[in-house]
Amino acid sequence: MILISLIVPDLATKAFFDPNRCEIYDEGNSSYDPEDPESSEYSFITIVFISDVPIYVSYTMNGPDEYHLISARKAEKHEVKEFYIQGKGSFG
Numbered sequence: 001m002i003l004i005s006l007i008v009p010d011l012a013t014k015a016f017f018d019p020n021r022c023e024i025y026d027e028g029n030s031s032y033d034p035e036d037p038e039s040s041e042y043s044f045i046t047i048v049f050i051s052d053v054p055i056y057v058s059y060t061m062n063g064p065d066e067y068h069l070i071s072a073r074k075a076e077k078h079e080v081k082e083f084y085i086q087g088k089g090s091f092g
Helices: 008-017 077-085
Strands: 022-025 043-050 053-063 066-074
Touching: 008 043, 008 053, 008 066, 022 077, 043 077, 053 077
Parallel strands: none
Antiparallel strands: 022 043, 043 053, 053 066
């Protein structure tokens, strides 16, 4: 078992800059206030393989280059499937 919680910052950093990552807008956890757009929060999910382990990272953006990490953990099977549906991986 991998203890991701001990090395989350390192994994998340690798995930954000991996060119093969699958990035998904998380509409269900995002909020938009048309009367105050600056208070809006946009959530994203990134799925990436690091050392052959599928990693799921949830985050928001606090600026163009500032990531706010919400969680990072080993991806579940249905999340890995999304990685392949998005065309980021191959089964061969």
